[in-house]
Amino acid sequence: MEQNQKIILSILYVCQIEGTKPIEKIKEKTIISDDEIKSKIDELVKNQFLEEDGNTLTELGRNALxxxxxxxxxxxxxxxxxxxxxxxxxxxxxxxxxxxxxxxxxxxxxxxxxxxxxxxxxxxxxxxxxxxxxxxxxxxxxxxxxxxxxxxxxxxxxxxxxxxxxxxxxxxxxxxxxxxxxxxxxxxxxxxxxxxxxxxxxxxx
The missing domain is CATH 3.40.50.620 (HUPs)
Structure with missing residues (x-):
């Protein structure tokens, strides 16, 4: 898993506990475009690290952290x-x-x-x-x-x-x-x- 994907996964984990929206935090931590963020989240979903909603970590995603x-x-x-x-x-x-x-x-x-x-x-x-x-x-x-x-x-x-x-x-x-x-x-x-x-x-x- 590449570094930006790991960062996105980490931020999504934190936001799940906080009950906050992750997009601004992802932009701040990764300095990548909205399209790149969407692409990386889609890839995490495809590889079963995230649920289909693109926000919730699967068991595989949680175990990666x-x-x-x-x-x-x-x-x-x-x-x-x-x-x-x-x-x-x-x-x-x-x-x-x-x-x-x-x-x-x-x-x-x-x-x-x-x-x-x-x-x-x-x-x-x-x-x-x-x-x-x-x-x-x-x-x-x-x-x-x-x-x-x-x-x-x-x-x-x-x-x-x-x-x-x-x-x-x-x-x-x-x-x-x-x-x-x-x-x-x-x-x-x-x-x-x-x-x-x-x-x-x-x-x-």
Whole structure:
């Protein structure tokens, strides 16, 4: 499969989850004409990667993509986040990032986040390596996992989720996903530390 076809397939996957129209995104990502887009979609339909509607991935089309799922609070985007998300994206074709809800963020960080869940979603969505950002589910993280159906679940160096918990949860929803633990070259970098140091510098002025 050629690169532009893979990109179109990836965008259609993302738009299926978002419930959005893909044409503008395809134009933006591929810089090809409307006629070329139509031709490539027709070819994907002919090769049974897409249903006849030209929008819905078949099982063959979905299996052609490696989807990586990563999650976190992402309250203050710092170099550690960028490195981790770049590493996550390198594992597959599509990177889906789940930001924690405000309530979950408070439980995880023991403080109220500086940015709301919608603001954090917008920030993460603006990062070039991220294909889709979603707000997580408070009651069951595996609802989002089941919606995305990733091949790989990437955990950051500082995430407390145990791999067995993730693996067992995936088995419950009949998902055979690999768990990848990512490393950071700057593990001392964290949103909480940045917020604390910024607060101290303001008080010291």
């Amino acid at each position: 490696q989807v990586v799922l990563a999650g976190g609070v992402f309250d203050i985007i710092h170099p550690g986040h960028i490195h981790t998300l770049n590493s996550a994206k390198a594992l597959g074709d599509i990177l889906v990032v789940v930001v924690a809800t405000d309530n979950t963020a408070v439980k995880m960080k023991k403080r109220k986040p500086l940015h709301s869940q919608e603001q954090r979603k917008e920030l993460v969505n603006s990062l070039s390596m991220v294909d889709l950002c979603l707000i997580g589910q408070e009651d069951d993280i595996f609802k989002t996992v089941n919606n995305v159906r990733p091949e790989i679940i990437a955990l950051g160096y500082d995430q407390v989720h145990q791999e067995k918990f993730i693996t067992d949860g995936c088995k419950r929803i009949n998902l055979d996903a690999r768990v990848a633990r990512l490393q950071s070259p700057i593990p001392e970098s964290s949103s909480s530390k940045i917020q604390k140091e910024y607060g101290e510098s303001i008080h010291g002025i």
